[in-house]
Amino acid sequence: MAARREKLYPASKIELSPFVARHYDRLLDLFTLGGYARFIRKAIEDLGIEPGDSILDLGCGTGRNAALMMKYLGPAGKITGLDLLPEMKEQFEKRFREERRALFHQQRIDIPFDLGEKYDVAFVSFVLHGFPQQTREVILENIRRHLKPGGRLAILDYDEFRLSERSWLFRWIFRTFECRPALDFIEYDWKEILENFSFRVEGEKFYFREAIRLLTSRLKS
Numbered sequence: 001m002a003a004r005r006e007k008l009y010p011a012s013k014i015e016l017s018p019f020v021a022r023h024y025d026r027l028l029d030l031f032t033l034g035g036y037a038r039f040i041r042k043a044i045e046d047l048g049i050e051p052g053d054s055i056l057d058l059g060c061g062t063g064r065n066a067a068l069m070m071k072y073l074g075p076a077g078k079i080t081g082l083d084l085l086p087e088m089k090e091q092f093e094k095r096f097r098e099e100r101r102a103l104f105h106q107q108r109i110d111i112p113f114d115l116g117e118k119y120d121v122a123f124v125s126f127v128l129h130g131f132p133q134q135t136r137e138v139i140l141e142n143i144r145r146h147l148k149p150g151g152r153l154a155i156l157d158y159d160e161f162r163l164s165e166r167s168w169l170f171r172w173i174f175r176t177f178e179c180r181p182a183l184d185f186i187e188y189d190w191k192e193i194l195e196n197f198s199f200r201v202e203g204e205k206f207y208f209r210e211a212i213r214l215l216t217s218r219l220k221s
């Protein structure tokens, strides 16, 4: 039987159980009947990655997103994935066994850290909503410290919306499957927060009837 794991943030659902972490990609595809695969391909295309980009993927999971991003990179580009879980390390490293442009660090992103280098792009996908707001700010500070001047930040996560204005089915799914912190994530003005962290918001794209947003910004130099 899979061991239980103590959570850093008990209300969070992004700290996955060993079982869910091991089967994360398959479970997502199954529950969305393949819709997730189409969506994430499009969202990564919308990132506008340039061939020489160095990318920091915070809470990178299995490396599925990194593999999609890799298609846009040339020989000088690279991706560094950070994740807490050993199951993610195993899957990421297996996926990129023969790829020297991808690197994984088993690293908590919710506490200050220093990787000793700066990146062109930071990507954080379905991670921020799972933390308390104070911790989200620590993560934004980590990102700011690891971006080159003019570097880009892309947040792929829930859009801002009022749950009460959504259909009963959406409300039921959100309340049943999402973690408590996600309920306040959707209420914050993320453009204003990013501006306060010295980012200039550059664009937004929406998916799944505006439930999901890709918010892109640039660190002011």
Ligand SMILES: C[S@@+](CC[C@H](N)C(=O)[O-])C[C@H]1O[C@@H](n2cnc3c(N)ncnc32)[C@H](O)[C@@H]1O
Pocket (backbone or CB within 6 Å): 008, 014, 015, 016, 058, 059, 060, 061, 062, 064, 065, 082, 083, 084, 085, 088, 107, 108, 109, 110, 124, 125, 126, 127
């Ligand atoms: C919902 S999954 C998203 C994974 C990936 N970004 C994606 O879009 O497929 C959240 C990820 O955040 C990681 N995570 C949760 N808490 C973390 C922490 N404190 N530090 C680093 N990674 C964390 C989990 O291990 C998991 O891989």
